[in-house]
Amino acid sequence: MARGSGSRVPRSRWIAPVLAFGILVTAAHVWLNTNVLASKDVCGGLVSTAAAEAVFPATGRISDRAGPDYRPGDALGFKCTVWSSSVLPGSADEHLLIWGSRERGDFAFTGGRWRSPATVSFFSGGVTGAVGDGQGWILLPASCTRSLPAIIEGHAPERSDPVALARLLTDVANRAAVRAGCAGDRPMAAPRTLSATPTQRAVADGTLCGVSGLVFPGADGGNGKARETAQEHTGPTWACEVEGHATYAVTQEPQILAAIAASPGYAEQPRPAGRRVSGFDTRHVVTDCAGTPTYFSMELGRSYTSALGTPGTPPPDELFRSFIDLVGKRYGCSAGTP
Known part of the structure; x- marks a missing residue:
């Protein structure tokens, strides 16, 4: 007589429920955690x-x-x-x-x-x-x-x-x-790679945003503790943020310039440093640089505005003039172009 033959459960009776449970768990995972069978x-x-x-x-x-x-x-x-x-x-x-x-x-x-x-x-x-x-x-x-x-x-x-x-x-x-109903002649193509975003660093002596002689947007001597984030000059758009003080930007990107010119409020502005400019105000302007429209902007931070009026703090028009004159040279701008 075979030992234990009366208590043995046929394999088919426990395999089927285990398989069914496994299929149920897999189906639940696919449905709840993946996009298999989901809408495109x-x-x-x-x-x-x-x-x-x-x-x-x-x-x-x-x-x-x-x-x-x-x-x-x-x-x-x-x-x-x-x-x-x-x-x-x-x-x-x-x-x-x-x-x-x-x-x-x-x-x-x-x-x-x-x-x-x-x-x-x-x-x-x-x-x-x-x-x-x-x-x-x-x-x-x-x-x-x-x-x-x-x-x-x-x-x-x-x-x-x-x-x-x-x-x-x-x-x-x-x-x-x-x-x-406003698509162009061909679909826009996404970039395959992106330039690396810069890391923050201390402001170096004699330079600001990597530009020698650029006026510091704050009280005299404040650049010793200031930090900046500056992009490398490798494309049509460049920007630098001096933490808490000011953010500078310049672009010659044609689509951005066209969008700026097509916006309400775009008009001729007072001339900074003798330049003929158009824009939205005196610190968001477009000027001609060697035949290419070039946009300059300067946003002021709280650390700068709170220092206004204290000795050694340059006024906004001096900051912007320094920005256009020195950074503009990189983009073919000559100083004081009428």
């Missing part, structure tokens, strides 16, 4: 699920939950939040805000909700835009301008891949332009 697009077809998934630092299921919020009367005015959700232990929902709006042409250099231009990577050629620390924007073609230039803006988790964010925003911009 979200936000009303403006956002590719695959492109959005590439932006998030961790994998998750992509959705738009409530969907896009459109601005009446403007096909390029919308907001949509893209979510990445997962039920894996230790995971948390993350979101990406995609925003279509209209802005003054020099929006990227005027502060507000925009990161300092010294801390982002600008790109142009196939598409005009910038990305840095989880925020980016794309300028739509001039044919999309209506009262103001149109942009696509993105706010992502700070650990996001900047190249993936630039690729996503370019794709959204192409789709939005087609939907609005």
Whole structure:
């Protein structure tokens, strides 16, 4: 008589439930944590699920939950939040805000909700835009301008891949332009690589933002403790932020210059250092540099404005004149061009 034969359970009776449970767990994982069988697009077809998934630092299921919020009367005015959700232990929902709006042409250099231009990577050629620390924007073609230039803006988790964010925003911009009937002759092409954003450093003796002789935007002697973030001069756009004091920017990027000129309020301004300029005010202007329109902007910080009136603190017009004269030389500007 076989030992224990009366208590043995047939293999088929326990294998089937285990297999069924495994299939159920796998199916739940695929459905809850991945985008297998998910929609290819979200936000009303403006956002590719695959492109959005590439932006998030961790994998998750992509959705738009409530969907896009459109601005009446403007096909390029919308907001949509893209979510990445997962039920894996230790995971948390993350979101990406995609925003279509209209802005003054020099929006990227005027502060507000925009990161300092010294801390982002600008790109142009196939598409005009910038990305840095989880925020980016794309300028739509001039044919999309209506009262103001149109942009696509993105706010992502700070650990996001900047190249993936630039690729996503370019794709959204192409789709939005087609939907609005203002796309160019060919789709905009996202950059394959981005320039490295600079790191903060101490202001060196005798130079500011790497420019010899540039007037310090603060009280006399304050440059000894100041720190700056300055981009390398390798493209059509350059910027430098002197922490708490001032942010300087200059660009010859054609699409940005066209957007600036197409914005309301753009007009001739008083001449700094004898130059003929147009712009929005005396510190956001465009002048001619060796036949090329060149934009200069200077934003002042609290450390500078609180020092105004104290001995050794230069006035704003002196700062701006020093900026245009010295940085302008890099862009072919001659001093005091009438």
